[in-house]
Amino acid sequence: MRSIISAQLKQTWFSRFTLGFRVTGCLLLLSAPLSSAQNVPIVSGALGFFDSTNTGVNFFQPVAAPVVVAPLGRHFLAESRFDLRGFYEPKNGTSGPIQGSFFRSTQYLQLDYLASEKITLVAGRFLTPFGTYNERLTAIWIPKFQDAPLIFPIGTRTTGSSNGVMARGVLLARPLFHIDYIGYFSASSSVPQFQAGRAAGDRIDVYFPGKRVEIGTSYGRFLQGTHNNSTGVHFWWQPYRFPLEVRSEYAHGQHAEGYWIETAYRLSQWKGPDSLFGRLEPVFRMQQTFRNSPGPGDGLPAANTQQADFGLDYHFPHEVRLNTSYSRKFSSTGNANIWDVSLTYRFLFPMWRGHQ
Amino acid sequence: MNHHRSTWKHLPLPLLIFLLGSWLAWAQSVKTPQAGTKATAQHATVVTNPGERAFQANCGRCHNPPEQLSPRITGTVLRHMRVRALLSPQDEHDILKYLAP
Numbered sequence: 491m492r493s494i495i496s497a498q499l500k501q502t503w504f505s506r507f508t509l510g511f512r513v514t515g516c517l518l519l520l521s522a523p524l525s526s527a528q529n530v531p532i533v534s535g536a537l538g539f540f541d542s543t544n545t546g547v548n549f550f551q552p553v554a555a556p557v558v559v560a561p562l563g564r565h566f567l568a569e570s571r572f573d574l575r576g577f578y579e580p581k582n583g584t585s586g587p588i589q590g591s592f593f594r595s596t597q598y599l600q601l602d603y604l605a606s607e608k609i610t611l612v613a614g615r616f617l618t619p620f621g622t623y624n625e626r627l628t629a630i631w632i633p634k635f636q637d638a639p640l641i642f643p644i645g646t647r648t649t650g651s652s653n654g655v656m657a658r659g660v661l662l663a664r665p666l667f668h669i670d671y672i673g674y675f676s677a678s679s680s681v682p683q684f685q686a687g688r689a690a691g692d693r694i695d696v697y698f699p700g701k702r703v704e705i706g707t708s709y710g711r712f713l714q715g716t717h718n719n720s721t722g723v724h725f726w727w728q729p730y731r732f733p734l735e736v737r738s739e740y741a742h743g744q745h746a747e748g749y750w751i752e753t754a755y756r757l758s759q760w761k762g763p764d765s766l767f768g769r770l771e772p773v774f775r776m777q778q779t780f781r782n783s784p785g786p787g788d789g790l791p792a793a794n795t796q797q798a799d800f801g802l803d804y805h806f807p808h809e810v811r812l813n814t815s816y817s818r819k820f821s822s823t824g825n826a827n828i829w830d831v832s833l834t835y836r837f838l839f840p841m842w843r844g845h846q
Numbered sequence: 847m848n849h850h851r852s853t854w855k856h857l858p859l860p861l862l863i864f865l866l867g868s869w870l871a872w873a874q875s876v877k878t879p880q881a882g883t884k885a886t887a888q889h890a891t892v893v894t895n896p897g898e899r900a901f902q903a904n905c906g907r908c909h910n911p912p913e914q915l916s917p918r919i920t921g922t923v924l925r926h927m928r929v930r931a932l933l934s935p936q937d938e939h940d941i942l943k944y945l946a947p
Contacts, residue, residue: 528921528942532922567925658929660932670932699904808913836912
Protein backbone atom coordinates (compact mmCIF):
# COMPACT_ATOMS: atom_id res chain seq x y z
CA MET A 491 0.00 0.00 0.00
CA ARG A 492 2.78 2.34 1.02
CA SER A 493 4.65 1.63 -2.17
CA ILE A 494 1.54 2.44 -4.23
CA ILE A 495 1.08 5.76 -2.42
CA SER A 496 4.76 6.50 -2.82
CA ALA A 497 4.55 5.73 -6.53
CA GLN A 498 1.49 7.97 -6.86
CA LEU A 499 3.26 10.78 -5.03
CA LYS A 500 6.27 10.42 -7.27
CA GLN A 501 4.01 10.44 -10.29
CA THR A 502 2.28 13.61 -9.04
CA TRP A 503 5.60 15.28 -8.37
CA PHE A 504 6.88 14.26 -11.76
CA SER A 505 3.71 15.51 -13.45
CA ARG A 506 3.99 18.86 -11.73
CA PHE A 507 7.66 19.17 -12.45
CA THR A 508 7.21 18.55 -16.14
CA LEU A 509 4.01 20.56 -16.51
CA GLY A 510 5.80 23.83 -17.17
CA PHE A 511 8.15 22.29 -19.70
CA ARG A 512 5.30 20.49 -21.48
CA VAL A 513 3.28 23.70 -21.76
CA THR A 514 6.34 25.54 -23.09
CA GLY A 515 7.01 22.73 -25.58
CA CYS A 516 3.42 22.80 -26.87
CA LEU A 517 3.58 26.56 -27.34
CA LEU A 518 6.84 26.24 -29.25
CA LEU A 519 5.36 23.61 -31.57
CA LEU A 520 2.38 25.88 -32.13
CA SER A 521 4.63 28.80 -32.91
CA ALA A 522 6.64 26.99 -35.60
CA PRO A 523 4.26 27.52 -38.52
CA LEU A 524 3.42 31.02 -37.35
CA SER A 525 6.97 32.34 -37.15
CA SER A 526 7.96 34.93 -39.71
CA ALA A 527 11.51 35.85 -40.72
CA GLN A 528 12.28 37.98 -37.66
CA ASN A 529 10.09 36.11 -35.20
CA VAL A 530 11.93 32.86 -34.59
CA PRO A 531 11.48 31.71 -30.96
CA ILE A 532 14.46 32.34 -28.74
CA VAL A 533 16.24 30.55 -25.96
CA SER A 534 17.92 32.97 -23.65
CA GLY A 535 18.97 33.19 -20.04
CA ALA A 536 22.16 32.71 -18.10
CA LEU A 537 24.39 30.29 -16.26
CA GLY A 538 25.93 31.49 -13.04
CA PHE A 539 28.06 30.54 -10.09
CA PHE A 540 27.47 32.46 -6.87
CA ASP A 541 29.69 32.39 -3.82
CA SER A 542 28.77 34.18 -0.62
CA THR A 543 30.22 34.51 2.87
CA ASN A 544 27.80 35.93 5.41
CA THR A 545 29.08 36.38 8.99
CA GLY A 546 31.70 33.73 8.40
CA VAL A 547 29.37 31.15 6.86
CA ASN A 548 30.26 30.32 3.29
CA PHE A 549 27.87 28.88 0.73
CA PHE A 550 27.79 28.65 -3.02
CA GLN A 551 25.14 28.19 -5.67
CA PRO A 552 25.43 27.03 -9.27
CA VAL A 553 22.44 28.46 -11.13
CA ALA A 554 20.80 28.01 -14.53
CA ALA A 555 18.06 30.45 -15.52
CA PRO A 556 16.69 29.60 -18.97
CA VAL A 557 14.23 31.90 -20.72
CA VAL A 558 12.06 30.77 -23.63
CA VAL A 559 10.10 33.25 -25.75
CA ALA A 560 7.86 32.28 -28.68
CA PRO A 561 5.64 34.58 -30.73
CA LEU A 562 2.33 33.03 -31.78
CA GLY A 563 0.98 34.86 -34.78
CA ARG A 564 0.74 38.64 -34.76
CA HIS A 565 -0.88 39.20 -31.39
CA PHE A 566 0.30 36.51 -29.01
CA LEU A 567 3.54 35.85 -27.19
CA ALA A 568 4.39 32.95 -24.88
CA GLU A 569 7.28 33.47 -22.49
CA SER A 570 8.77 31.69 -19.54
CA ARG A 571 11.70 31.77 -17.17
CA PHE A 572 12.84 29.02 -14.84
CA ASP A 573 15.36 29.05 -12.02
CA LEU A 574 17.31 25.89 -11.28
CA ARG A 575 19.91 26.14 -8.53
CA GLY A 576 21.90 24.11 -6.11
CA PHE A 577 22.68 25.36 -2.63
CA TYR A 578 25.81 24.04 -0.98
CA GLU A 579 27.25 24.82 2.45
CA PRO A 580 29.32 23.13 5.19
CA LYS A 581 27.19 20.82 7.31
CA ASN A 582 28.00 22.58 10.58
CA GLY A 583 27.80 26.13 9.26
CA THR A 584 31.51 26.88 9.10
CA SER A 585 33.01 23.38 9.06
CA GLY A 586 32.27 19.80 8.19
CA PRO A 587 31.47 18.11 4.93
CA ILE A 588 29.72 20.07 2.23
CA GLN A 589 26.03 19.29 1.90
CA GLY A 590 23.69 20.58 -0.71
CA SER A 591 20.16 20.75 -1.91
CA PHE A 592 18.50 21.54 -5.20
CA PHE A 593 15.76 24.10 -5.85
CA ARG A 594 13.74 24.79 -8.95
CA SER A 595 11.06 27.35 -9.58
CA THR A 596 8.95 28.65 -12.43
CA GLN A 597 9.37 32.39 -12.23
CA TYR A 598 7.01 33.15 -15.07
CA LEU A 599 5.08 31.13 -17.61
CA GLN A 600 2.67 33.47 -19.30
CA LEU A 601 0.69 34.05 -22.45
CA ASP A 602 0.51 37.67 -23.62
CA TYR A 603 -2.18 39.00 -25.90
CA LEU A 604 -1.25 42.31 -27.53
CA ALA A 605 -4.83 43.49 -27.73
CA SER A 606 -4.20 47.03 -28.94
CA GLU A 607 -1.60 49.78 -28.93
CA LYS A 608 -2.41 50.65 -25.34
CA ILE A 609 -3.18 47.33 -23.73
CA THR A 610 -1.55 43.93 -23.40
CA LEU A 611 -3.42 41.22 -21.52
CA VAL A 612 -1.39 38.60 -19.68
CA ALA A 613 -2.59 35.30 -18.25
CA GLY A 614 -0.65 32.67 -16.39
CA ARG A 615 2.20 32.98 -13.94
CA PHE A 616 4.01 36.30 -14.00
CA LEU A 617 6.45 38.30 -11.89
CA THR A 618 4.56 40.43 -9.37
CA PRO A 619 4.89 44.00 -10.67
CA PHE A 620 5.52 45.77 -7.37
CA GLY A 621 8.36 48.29 -7.59
CA THR A 622 11.02 47.78 -10.22
CA TYR A 623 13.39 45.25 -8.76
CA ASN A 624 11.27 42.12 -9.11
CA GLU A 625 10.21 42.60 -12.72
CA ARG A 626 13.34 44.18 -14.13
CA LEU A 627 16.36 43.17 -12.08
CA THR A 628 15.89 39.63 -10.78
CA ALA A 629 17.21 37.85 -13.86
CA ILE A 630 20.63 36.65 -12.66
CA TRP A 631 22.59 38.37 -15.47
CA ILE A 632 21.14 41.81 -14.71
CA PRO A 633 21.62 42.98 -11.09
CA LYS A 634 24.80 44.77 -10.08
CA PHE A 635 24.75 43.04 -6.70
CA GLN A 636 24.19 39.37 -6.07
CA ASP A 637 21.83 39.99 -3.14
CA ALA A 638 18.39 41.50 -3.54
CA PRO A 639 17.60 44.66 -1.55
CA LEU A 640 16.41 44.19 2.03
CA ILE A 641 12.95 45.58 1.24
CA PHE A 642 12.41 43.16 -1.65
CA PRO A 643 9.74 41.09 0.20
CA ILE A 644 7.46 44.14 0.57
CA GLY A 645 4.71 43.84 -2.03
CA THR A 646 6.06 40.65 -3.63
CA ARG A 647 4.72 38.03 -1.22
CA THR A 648 4.68 35.13 -1.26
CA THR A 649 7.17 34.08 -3.91
CA GLY A 650 7.69 37.11 -6.13
CA SER A 651 5.40 35.52 -8.73
CA SER A 652 1.64 35.71 -9.16
CA ASN A 653 -0.86 33.39 -10.84
CA GLY A 654 -3.70 35.19 -12.54
CA VAL A 655 -4.30 37.96 -15.00
CA MET A 656 -2.62 41.27 -15.68
CA ALA A 657 -3.26 44.24 -17.95
CA ARG A 658 -0.34 46.47 -18.89
CA GLY A 659 0.70 48.94 -21.51
CA VAL A 660 1.62 52.46 -22.43
CA LEU A 661 -1.28 54.77 -21.69
CA LEU A 662 0.28 57.81 -23.28
CA ALA A 663 3.41 58.02 -25.43
CA ARG A 664 4.61 61.52 -26.23
CA PRO A 665 8.13 62.56 -27.27
CA LEU A 666 8.62 64.22 -23.90
CA PHE A 667 7.05 61.65 -21.61
CA HIS A 668 5.44 58.22 -21.43
CA ILE A 669 2.85 57.08 -18.93
CA ASP A 670 2.85 53.32 -18.32
CA TYR A 671 0.43 51.29 -16.24
CA ILE A 672 0.05 47.77 -14.87
CA GLY A 673 -2.86 46.23 -12.97
CA TYR A 674 -3.05 42.62 -11.82
CA PHE A 675 -4.93 40.06 -9.79
CA SER A 676 -3.43 36.87 -8.44
CA ALA A 677 -5.11 33.77 -7.03
CA SER A 678 -3.71 31.77 -4.15
CA SER A 679 -1.88 28.60 -5.02
CA SER A 680 0.14 26.11 -3.00
CA VAL A 681 1.04 23.86 -5.91
CA PRO A 682 4.80 23.30 -5.95
CA GLN A 683 6.48 25.34 -8.73
CA PHE A 684 3.44 27.61 -8.89
CA GLN A 685 3.07 28.95 -5.35
CA ALA A 686 1.51 32.39 -5.09
CA GLY A 687 -0.55 34.52 -2.75
CA ARG A 688 -4.00 35.96 -3.37
CA ALA A 689 -3.33 39.61 -4.12
CA ALA A 690 -4.12 42.55 -6.37
CA GLY A 691 -2.24 45.69 -7.22
CA ASP A 692 -1.05 48.22 -9.73
CA ARG A 693 1.95 50.25 -10.82
CA ILE A 694 2.06 53.55 -12.67
CA ASP A 695 5.28 54.98 -14.15
CA VAL A 696 6.07 58.26 -15.82
CA TYR A 697 9.15 58.07 -18.04
CA PHE A 698 10.94 61.06 -19.58
CA PRO A 699 12.95 59.60 -22.50
CA GLY A 700 14.80 62.85 -23.19
CA LYS A 701 16.34 62.75 -19.72
CA ARG A 702 16.12 59.00 -19.09
CA VAL A 703 14.36 59.71 -15.83
CA GLU A 704 11.57 57.54 -14.49
CA ILE A 705 9.39 57.97 -11.45
CA GLY A 706 6.65 55.61 -10.46
CA THR A 707 4.42 54.35 -7.74
CA SER A 708 3.25 50.86 -6.79
CA TYR A 709 0.39 49.54 -4.74
CA GLY A 710 -0.37 46.00 -3.66
CA ARG A 711 -3.07 44.50 -1.46
CA PHE A 712 -2.52 41.09 0.02
CA LEU A 713 -5.91 39.35 0.14
CA GLN A 714 -4.97 36.22 1.97
CA GLY A 715 -5.15 35.75 5.74
CA THR A 716 -4.76 39.19 7.29
CA HIS A 717 -5.33 41.64 4.47
CA ASN A 718 -2.76 44.42 4.25
CA ASN A 719 -1.49 47.09 1.89
CA SER A 720 1.96 47.74 0.47
CA THR A 721 2.92 50.97 -1.23
CA GLY A 722 6.08 52.03 -2.96
CA VAL A 723 7.74 54.66 -5.11
CA HIS A 724 10.75 54.41 -7.36
CA PHE A 725 13.12 56.75 -9.13
CA TRP A 726 15.55 55.87 -11.93
CA TRP A 727 18.00 58.15 -13.69
CA GLN A 728 20.44 57.18 -16.44
CA PRO A 729 21.82 60.31 -18.05
CA TYR A 730 22.97 60.27 -21.67
CA ARG A 731 26.09 62.33 -21.02
CA PHE A 732 27.91 59.89 -18.79
CA PRO A 733 27.58 56.19 -17.95
CA LEU A 734 25.97 56.68 -14.58
CA GLU A 735 22.99 54.66 -13.42
CA VAL A 736 20.95 55.66 -10.40
CA ARG A 737 18.15 53.42 -9.20
CA SER A 738 16.18 53.72 -6.01
CA GLU A 739 13.05 52.46 -4.35
CA TYR A 740 11.10 53.13 -1.21
CA ALA A 741 8.48 50.68 0.05
CA HIS A 742 6.12 50.64 2.99
CA GLY A 743 4.57 47.44 4.26
CA GLN A 744 2.37 46.47 7.18
CA HIS A 745 5.21 45.88 9.63
CA ALA A 746 8.19 47.64 8.09
CA GLU A 747 9.39 50.18 5.58
CA GLY A 748 12.67 50.98 3.93
CA TYR A 749 14.55 52.14 0.89
CA TRP A 750 17.57 51.40 -1.26
CA ILE A 751 19.52 53.65 -3.56
CA GLU A 752 22.07 52.26 -5.99
CA THR A 753 24.58 54.07 -8.16
CA ALA A 754 26.74 52.41 -10.80
CA TYR A 755 29.35 54.18 -12.85
CA ARG A 756 31.01 52.25 -15.66
CA LEU A 757 34.46 53.58 -16.47
CA SER A 758 33.77 53.51 -20.22
CA GLN A 759 34.84 57.13 -20.59
CA TRP A 760 38.40 55.88 -20.17
CA LYS A 761 39.27 54.62 -23.68
CA GLY A 762 35.82 53.20 -24.39
CA PRO A 763 33.61 50.47 -22.97
CA ASP A 764 35.76 47.67 -24.43
CA SER A 765 39.07 48.79 -22.95
CA LEU A 766 40.69 47.15 -19.95
CA PHE A 767 39.47 49.81 -17.53
CA GLY A 768 36.33 50.63 -19.47
CA ARG A 769 34.94 47.24 -18.53
CA LEU A 770 35.10 48.06 -14.83
CA GLU A 771 31.99 49.25 -13.04
CA PRO A 772 32.14 50.42 -9.42
CA VAL A 773 28.77 50.15 -7.71
CA PHE A 774 27.45 51.46 -4.44
CA ARG A 775 24.17 50.78 -2.70
CA MET A 776 22.82 52.21 0.51
CA GLN A 777 19.79 50.64 2.14
CA GLN A 778 17.86 50.91 5.35
CA THR A 779 14.84 49.17 6.81
CA PHE A 780 12.73 50.33 9.73
CA ARG A 781 10.66 47.88 11.71
CA ASN A 782 7.29 49.26 12.86
CA SER A 783 6.05 46.12 14.57
CA PRO A 784 6.99 42.43 14.74
CA GLY A 785 6.17 40.64 11.51
CA PRO A 786 7.34 37.06 11.74
CA GLY A 787 7.72 35.45 8.37
CA ASP A 788 7.55 38.63 6.35
CA GLY A 789 11.14 38.18 5.15
CA LEU A 790 12.36 41.56 6.40
CA PRO A 791 15.05 42.18 9.05
CA ALA A 792 13.72 41.75 12.59
CA ALA A 793 15.16 45.09 13.73
CA ASN A 794 16.08 48.41 12.16
CA THR A 795 18.95 47.76 9.76
CA GLN A 796 21.41 49.88 7.83
CA GLN A 797 23.53 48.33 5.14
CA ALA A 798 26.15 49.74 2.80
CA ASP A 799 27.12 47.64 -0.23
CA PHE A 800 30.33 48.29 -2.18
CA GLY A 801 30.67 46.46 -5.47
CA LEU A 802 33.09 46.17 -8.34
CA ASP A 803 31.81 44.49 -11.49
CA TYR A 804 33.82 43.55 -14.56
CA HIS A 805 32.19 43.05 -17.96
CA PHE A 806 34.21 40.46 -19.88
CA PRO A 807 33.69 39.96 -23.61
CA HIS A 808 31.09 37.45 -24.81
CA GLU A 809 28.49 38.36 -22.18
CA VAL A 810 30.49 37.10 -19.22
CA ARG A 811 30.38 39.21 -16.08
CA LEU A 812 32.13 39.05 -12.74
CA ASN A 813 30.42 40.70 -9.78
CA THR A 814 32.21 41.23 -6.49
CA SER A 815 30.92 43.06 -3.45
CA TYR A 816 31.44 43.71 0.22
CA SER A 817 28.56 44.71 2.47
CA ARG A 818 28.57 45.96 6.01
CA LYS A 819 25.34 45.55 7.90
CA PHE A 820 24.49 47.38 11.11
CA SER A 821 21.63 46.12 13.22
CA SER A 822 20.76 45.73 16.88
CA THR A 823 20.43 41.99 16.21
CA GLY A 824 24.09 41.90 15.20
CA ASN A 825 26.44 43.54 12.75
CA ALA A 826 27.67 41.51 9.80
CA ASN A 827 30.16 41.43 6.97
CA ILE A 828 28.95 39.95 3.69
CA TRP A 829 31.30 39.06 0.84
CA ASP A 830 29.88 38.04 -2.52
CA VAL A 831 31.50 36.86 -5.75
CA SER A 832 29.54 35.72 -8.78
CA LEU A 833 30.26 34.85 -12.37
CA THR A 834 27.49 34.82 -14.96
CA TYR A 835 27.34 33.96 -18.63
CA ARG A 836 24.37 35.23 -20.58
CA PHE A 837 23.22 33.50 -23.75
CA LEU A 838 20.71 34.35 -26.45
CA PHE A 839 20.11 32.40 -29.65
CA PRO A 840 17.31 31.47 -32.05
CA MET A 841 15.62 28.15 -31.43
CA TRP A 842 16.00 27.17 -35.05
CA ARG A 843 17.40 28.67 -38.22
CA GLY A 844 14.19 30.10 -39.64
CA HIS A 845 14.06 32.02 -42.89
CA GLN A 846 16.63 34.60 -43.82
CA MET B 847 6.57 59.72 15.77
CA ASN B 848 10.09 58.84 16.90
CA HIS B 849 10.20 56.24 14.18
CA HIS B 850 9.45 58.80 11.49
CA ARG B 851 12.02 61.15 12.95
CA SER B 852 14.67 58.44 12.75
CA THR B 853 13.68 57.75 9.13
CA TRP B 854 14.30 61.35 8.15
CA LYS B 855 17.45 61.51 10.26
CA HIS B 856 19.08 58.84 8.07
CA LEU B 857 18.07 60.28 4.72
CA PRO B 858 20.81 62.95 4.32
CA LEU B 859 23.59 60.36 3.99
CA PRO B 860 22.30 58.59 0.87
CA LEU B 861 21.25 61.93 -0.58
CA LEU B 862 24.74 63.31 -0.02
CA ILE B 863 26.29 60.23 -1.65
CA PHE B 864 23.92 60.51 -4.58
CA LEU B 865 24.73 64.21 -5.11
CA LEU B 866 28.46 63.60 -4.73
CA GLY B 867 28.39 60.73 -7.22
CA SER B 868 26.40 62.75 -9.73
CA TRP B 869 28.76 65.71 -9.39
CA LEU B 870 31.86 63.52 -9.84
CA ALA B 871 30.39 61.90 -12.93
CA TRP B 872 29.44 65.26 -14.38
CA ALA B 873 32.85 66.70 -13.57
CA GLN B 874 34.61 63.81 -15.31
CA SER B 875 32.47 64.17 -18.41
CA VAL B 876 33.43 67.84 -18.59
CA LYS B 877 37.12 67.10 -18.09
CA THR B 878 37.28 64.55 -20.93
CA PRO B 879 36.52 66.54 -24.06
CA GLN B 880 36.97 63.57 -26.43
CA ALA B 881 34.46 61.44 -24.61
CA GLY B 882 32.17 64.40 -24.21
CA THR B 883 32.36 65.21 -27.92
CA LYS B 884 31.64 61.61 -28.73
CA ALA B 885 28.65 61.56 -26.43
CA THR B 886 27.36 64.79 -27.95
CA ALA B 887 27.91 63.40 -31.43
CA GLN B 888 26.00 60.26 -30.48
CA HIS B 889 23.24 62.39 -29.07
CA ALA B 890 23.11 64.42 -32.28
CA THR B 891 22.74 61.18 -34.25
CA VAL B 892 19.98 60.13 -31.92
CA VAL B 893 17.95 63.19 -32.76
CA THR B 894 18.05 62.48 -36.49
CA ASN B 895 17.24 58.78 -36.33
CA PRO B 896 14.03 57.83 -34.50
CA GLY B 897 15.06 54.17 -34.24
CA GLU B 898 18.39 54.97 -32.66
CA ARG B 899 16.78 57.56 -30.42
CA ALA B 900 14.23 55.01 -29.20
CA PHE B 901 16.98 52.40 -28.80
CA GLN B 902 19.11 54.71 -26.66
CA ALA B 903 16.14 55.89 -24.64
CA ASN B 904 14.81 52.44 -23.84
CA CYS B 905 17.32 49.63 -24.40
CA GLY B 906 19.99 49.05 -21.84
CA ARG B 907 18.10 50.72 -19.03
CA CYS B 908 17.91 47.45 -17.09
CA HIS B 909 20.74 45.46 -18.63
CA ASN B 910 23.50 45.77 -21.20
CA PRO B 911 22.19 45.28 -24.73
CA PRO B 912 23.32 41.92 -26.18
CA GLU B 913 26.61 42.05 -28.06
CA GLN B 914 25.09 40.33 -31.09
CA LEU B 915 21.51 40.02 -32.22
CA SER B 916 20.60 37.74 -35.09
CA PRO B 917 18.17 39.37 -37.57
CA ARG B 918 16.03 36.24 -37.24
CA ILE B 919 15.11 37.03 -33.66
CA THR B 920 14.90 40.83 -33.57
CA GLY B 921 11.10 40.71 -33.88
CA THR B 922 10.82 38.19 -31.04
CA VAL B 923 13.18 40.12 -28.78
CA LEU B 924 11.36 43.38 -29.40
CA ARG B 925 7.95 41.89 -28.78
CA HIS B 926 9.35 40.40 -25.56
CA MET B 927 10.64 43.84 -24.59
CA ARG B 928 7.38 45.52 -25.58
CA VAL B 929 5.67 43.46 -22.89
CA ARG B 930 8.41 43.42 -20.24
CA ALA B 931 9.83 46.91 -20.66
CA LEU B 932 6.54 48.56 -21.66
CA LEU B 933 7.78 49.77 -25.02
CA SER B 934 5.26 51.75 -27.00
CA PRO B 935 4.25 50.18 -30.36
CA GLN B 936 5.89 53.12 -32.17
CA ASP B 937 9.17 52.60 -30.30
CA GLU B 938 9.00 48.86 -31.05
CA HIS B 939 8.53 49.62 -34.75
CA ASP B 940 11.30 52.23 -34.86
CA ILE B 941 13.81 50.04 -33.04
CA LEU B 942 12.98 47.06 -35.25
CA LYS B 943 13.69 49.18 -38.34
CA TYR B 944 16.91 50.41 -36.76
CA LEU B 945 18.21 46.96 -35.75
CA ALA B 946 17.03 45.00 -38.79
CA PRO B 947 16.43 47.48 -41.61
